Amino acid sequence: MVEKRDPIQVKEAVSRVMKYSKTGELEHVSLENAEGRYLAEDIIADHPVPPFDRSPLDGFAVQSKDTKGASSSNPVRLEVVETVGAGHVSTSVLKPGQAVRVMTGTIMPEACDSIIMFELAKEVNENNQTYIEITRSFEKNDFVAKEGEETKKGEVIVNAGKKITAGVIAVLATFGYAKVPVAKKPVIGIYATGTELLDVDQDLEPGKIRNSNAYMIISQVKQAGGEPLYFGKLEDNFELCFKAVQEALKEVDVLITTGGVSVGDFDFLPAIYKKLGANLLFNKIAMRPGSVTSVAEKDGQLLFGLSGNPSACYVGFELFTRPWIQTYLFSTKPYLESVKGTLKANFPKANPFTRFIRSKIAFEHGKVVAQPIGMDKSQVVTSLAYSDVFVALPGGTRGYKSGDEVDIILLNSEGDSAPFQDPVKSRKTDQ
Amino acid sequence: MVEKRDPIQVKEAVSRVMKYSKTGELEHVSLENAEGRYLAEDIIADHPVPPFDRSPLDGFAVQSKDTKGASSSNPVRLEVVETVGAGHVSTSVLKPGQAVRVMTGTIMPEACDSIIMFELAKEVNENNQTYIEITRSFEKNDFVAKEGEETKKGEVIVNAGKKITAGVIAVLATFGYAKVPVAKKPVIGIYATGTELLDVDQDLEPGKIRNSNAYMIISQVKQAGGEPLYFGKLEDNFELCFKAVQEALKEVDVLITTGGVSVGDFDFLPAIYKKLGANLLFNKIAMRPGSVTSVAEKDGQLLFGLSGNPSACYVGFELFTRPWIQTYLFSTKPYLESVKGTLKANFPKANPFTRFIRSKIAFEHGKVVAQPIGMDKSQVVTSLAYSDVFVALPGGTRGYKSGDEVDIILLNSEGDSAPFQDPVKSRKTDQ
Numbered sequence: 001m002v003e004k005r006d007p008i009q010v011k012e013a014v015s016r017v018m019k020y021s022k023t024g025e026l027e028h029v030s031l032e033n034a035e036g037r038y039l040a041e042d043i044i045a046d047h048p049v050p051p052f053d054r055s056p057l058d059g060f061a062v063q064s065k066d067t068k069g070a071s072s073s074n075p076v077r078l079e080v081v082e083t084v085g086a087g088h089v090s091t092s093v094l095k096p097g098q099a100v101r102v103m104t105g106t107i108m109p110e111a112c113d114s115i116i117m118f119e120l121a122k123e124v125n126e127n128n129q130t131y132i133e134i135t136r137s138f139e140k141n142d143f144v145a146k147e148g149e150e151t152k153k154g155e156v157i158v159n160a161g162k163k164i165t166a167g168v169i170a171v172l173a174t175f176g177y178a179k180v181p182v183a184k185k186p187v188i189g190i191y192a193t194g195t196e197l198l199d200v201d202q203d204l205e206p207g208k209i210r211n212s213n214a215y216m217i218i219s220q221v222k223q224a225g226g227e228p229l230y231f232g233k234l235e236d237n238f239e240l241c242f243k244a245v246q247e248a249l250k251e252v253d254v255l256i257t258t259g260g261v262s263v264g265d266f267d268f269l270p271a272i273y274k275k276l277g278a279n280l281l282f283n284k285i286a287m288r289p290g291s292v293t294s295v296a297e298k299d300g301q302l303l304f305g306l307s308g309n310p311s312a313c314y315v316g317f318e319l320f321t322r323p324w325i326q327t328y329l330f331s332t333k334p335y336l337e338s339v340k341g342t343l344k345a346n347f348p349k350a351n352p353f354t355r356f357i358r359s360k361i362a363f364e365h366g367k368v369v370a371q372p373i374g375m376d377k378s379q380v381v382t383s384l385a386y387s388d389v390f391v392a393l394p395g396g397t398r399g400y401k402s403g404d405e406v407d408i409i410l411l412n413s414e415g416d417s418a419p420f421q422d423p424v425k426s427r428k429t430d431q
Numbered sequence: 432m433v434e435k436r437d438p439i440q441v442k443e444a445v446s447r448v449m450k451y452s453k454t455g456e457l458e459h460v461s462l463e464n465a466e467g468r469y470l471a472e473d474i475i476a477d478h479p480v481p482p483f484d485r486s487p488l489d490g491f492a493v494q495s496k497d498t499k500g501a502s503s504s505n506p507v508r509l510e511v512v513e514t515v516g517a518g519h520v521s522t523s524v525l526k527p528g529q530a531v532r533v534m535t536g537t538i539m540p541e542a543c544d545s546i547i548m549f550e551l552a553k554e555v556n557e558n559n560q561t562y563i564e565i566t567r568s569f570e571k572n573d574f575v576a577k578e579g580e581e582t583k584k585g586e587v588i589v590n591a592g593k594k595i596t597a598g599v600i601a602v603l604a605t606f607g608y609a610k611v612p613v614a615k616k617p618v619i620g621i622y623a624t625g626t627e628l629l630d631v632d633q634d635l636e637p638g639k640i641r642n643s644n645a646y647m648i649i650s651q652v653k654q655a656g657g658e659p660l661y662f663g664k665l666e667d668n669f670e671l672c673f674k675a676v677q678e679a680l681k682e683v684d685v686l687i688t689t690g691g692v693s694v695g696d697f698d699f700l701p702a703i704y705k706k707l708g709a710n711l712l713f714n715k716i717a718m719r720p721g722s723v724t725s726v727a728e729k730d731g732q733l734l735f736g737l738s739g740n741p742s743a744c745y746v747g748f749e750l751f752t753r754p755w756i757q758t759y760l761f762s763t764k765p766y767l768e769s770v771k772g773t774l775k776a777n778f779p780k781a782n783p784f785t786r787f788i789r790s791k792i793a794f795e796h797g798k799v800v801a802q803p804i805g806m807d808k809s810q811v812v813t814s815l816a817y818s819d820v821f822v823a824l825p826g827g828t829r830g831y832k833s834g835d836e837v838d839i840i841l842l843n844s845e846g847d848s849a850p851f852q853d854p855v856k857s858r859k860t861d862q
Contacts (some may be wrong), residue, residue: 008591009787027704031631031646032646032649034655035650035653040642047633047635047692049440049813050640051640052637052638058693058694058695058696083696085626085627085667085695085696085697086625086626086627086638086667086697087626087627087628087638087639087666087667088636088638089627089638101696103695103696103697103698104693104695105625105627105640105739106627106638107637107638118694122572135673138815147510150813154677157813157816158816158817162816165650165654165816166647166650166651166654166745166815167650167745167814167815167816167818168815168816169643169646169647169649169650170522170643170644170646170647170816171643171815171816172631172646172648172743173641173642173643173645173646173812174640174641174643175641176632176634176635176641177631177635178630178631178632194517194518195516195517195518195519195537196516196517196518196537197518198538199605199609200462200603200607200608200609201607201609203607203609204477204478204482204607205518206483206520206538207483207519207520207537207538208518208605209481209520209536210603210604210605210606211604212596212600212601212602212605213601213606214598214604215462215600215601215603215604216598216600216604217597218600219466219596219597219600222466223466223596224595235518236516236517236518254719262489262535263489263549264489264516264534264535265489265514265516265532265534266516266517266534267534305751308536310601310605312600314597314601339794340794340796340797341794341797341799342797347832363771363772363799365771366770366771366772366773366798366799366836367797367798367799368794368797368798368799382480382581382588382589382602383598384597384599384601384602385588385589385593385596385598385599385601385602386589386596386598387598388845394456405797408681412843412844413843414819416545428631
């Protein structure tokens with residue numbers, strides 16, 4: 001009576017989705033609006049850094065040969081002929097025995113080859129003329145920041161695929177990127193299905209709940225770097241849903257639906273995929289929550305059928321939709337990053353499927369630990385608010401206890417270049 | 432000749448800034464635009480979860496007393512009188528021996544008190560009537576998700592001060608928050624000072640560099656949750672700068688300037704603070720980069736004088752401006768989070784000041800490690816692009832080596848409720 005579905009591993013499901021990954025079109029955005037986007041091209045230095053020999057501090061630019069033999073008992077006196085601030089260029093033609101007072105960042109006066117910081121020069125005023133007395137000698141290039149010593153012109157500074165943070169923006173500004181090459185954001189359509197769904201501003205009524213998945217997914221799409229396009233809610237009516245999905249596909253790069261993917265009488269997505277002539281990539285994954293997550297493909301366009309349960313919906317997006325979006329954006333780390341750490345709670349019940357437990361990461365004396373938030377039923381939205389990681393517990397014949405080493409999936413890290421590997425129980429843990 | 436400044440510890444500097452912290456005005460934003468803001472009020476459940484007794488799976492709602500004595504040898508047959516999907520309410524008045532087919536999320540039919548999942552019920556059709564046969568008995572409430580079992584009405588679900596993530600948005604939607612109470616974003620004015628500064632789209636010329644700090648700070652302000660207001664660049668001209676600062680203060684909550692805080696001839700910020708009659712909180716901190724970071728206060732309004740060196744500027748913002756902004760937003764974790772971990776490089780040279788080393792965090796077999804990016808001069812913008820943490824090395828008489836335990840300051844975590852503690856060398860490390 002109930003349709004039998006064969007579960008596949010998470011890794012296999014990700015791999016089936018990513019067969020349809022592609023990169024987006026290039027566009028240029030202004031530097032002010034580049035934050036959070038991903039570089040679509042390498043950043044290349046359009047000039048050396050520093051761009052010229054300059055003073056790295058407030059001091060005096062001198063000709064080092066003038067300082068030869070200077071000592072406490074035999075101080076050398078130099079005549080200060082000009083003061084130059086950063087951004088200005090010295091106009092003096094220096095004679096032997098002369099110096100220029102310069103500020104941090106000032107381009108080296110032409111004849112000078114060494115900088116003496118304020119603290120090492122004693123200023124003396126005589127007849128309205130300033131002199132400095134120095135008591136040690138300096139070598140050519142002493143305290144000079146040399147052109148190109150940090151970066152050569154033409155060097156690749158930041159690679160394509162990097163998320164644009166404040167630090168990347170500083171680099172872009174330095175090298176004159178007023179317009180930044182990024183991938184166009186993919187348009188991610190969203191439909192929430194279910195006759196039970198009310199709008200957020202509606203009062204509750206018997207049998208109904210408010211639509212939380214759509215708003216959550218909108219936020220997840222934004223965080224992943226996509227452009228959400230929310231179409232609204234759909235009642236459980238086959239023809240209505242079919243038409244809506246068919247039309248939506250014309251306006252989006254991929255389409256997410258929430259709900260309707262299980263085996264209930266009104267779970268219409270399987271039939272919709274069929275009528276569309278879409279190729280079903282999978283409809284059962286060996287994971288909890290989210291085992292009914294389904295993905296289909298029609299002419300290269302993906303339809304993500306996420307579960308109607310909020311937590312299952314959340315997990316499905318992060319594991320399957322996020323890497324597709326981030327690859328589109330040229331990210332070189334489209335997958336969630338997984339690290340090893342210590343579980344801080346007991347999960348005594350065995351489960352045949354890999355479980356994703358909403359948890360909070362913490363660091364104890366240099367070690368990574370994960371504290372499950374509790375109440376880990378897939379219907380519970382509450383604990384999603386406080387999760388920043390998922391603990392991935394491998395399926396099998398036994399439970400887990402506090403202190404076990406587990407895989408911890410980071411939800412807020414920059415990501416990983418390698419996809420999630422379904423965790424396998426270590427021999428040690430199994431014994 | 433050179434002004435003598437007395438350095439204070441980072442913690443003391445933070446504490447002087449935070450004496451002038453305050454929380455912002457409340458405003459309501461639509462749920463779609465709430466992402467990344469901070470909750471200004473607790474989220475309270477306006478209804479229990481589940482809001483009614485419901486079926487957590489696809490199955491049959493029955494009266495448990497009808498199943499008494501059922502076994503493989505003595506199956507009980509029930510008549511299926513109705514099929515009800517989620518969002519609908521059963522209209523049947525059940526007689527003994529009858530059942531209702533229900534889908535996941537459906538409100539319990541009135542007379543029913545137990546759910547039998549599809550897999551445990553054998554469907555039989557006779558004379559156009561569907562029956563189910565069951566071979567075990569069920570108790571009252573078996574497989575029923577009870578009203579309020581996850582959350583009671585009136586419970587605080589998420590506390591004020593929490594950053595609004597996708598998970599929080601799901602909670603807000605569930606409880607009907609179409610409008611979300613948040614703090615108004617503080618307006619953070621930004622002026623970049625220095626005659627040497629070119630606009631990003633200008634070609635280089637001798638002695639000049641492009642303005643990178645302003646764009647970096649705009650991005651940092653956004654990340655911290657503030658509203659950046661960039662006023663532009665200022666030449667090193669005292670009267671011009673004074674007027675600009677004086678006028679800008681009228682339009683902002685706090686004002687950031689970059690550059691002009693050191694002891695050079697054209698470092699005018701100290702004199703501007705004086706002429707404004709502002710109260711100087713500090714102008715020297717025992718840290719590198721950013722030792723010249725200065726903060727002044729005028730009638731309760733803060734003026735952050737950040738260094739002109741990009742890395743020093745970055746650090747100054749994160750340590751001092753960020754916690755002020757985040758406190759304004761009601762965040763309960765306004766400070767950067769610091770964790771213990773292992774240094775993965777040598778820093779053989781001693782330094783009297785606490786050093787913040789741009790680094791990348793990694794996790795090795797459950798342990799936190801930090802890999803310095805390299806080239807850690809305060810002028811170098813390049814390494815900012817790849818940093819996600821700062822290693823904080825305590826000042827002292829010796830250097831550090833790979834393998835030492837150090838403080839690692841996370842730049843992308845949700846933050847910490849406690850301020851940064853200047854690291855102190857452990858006895859063990861000191862020996």
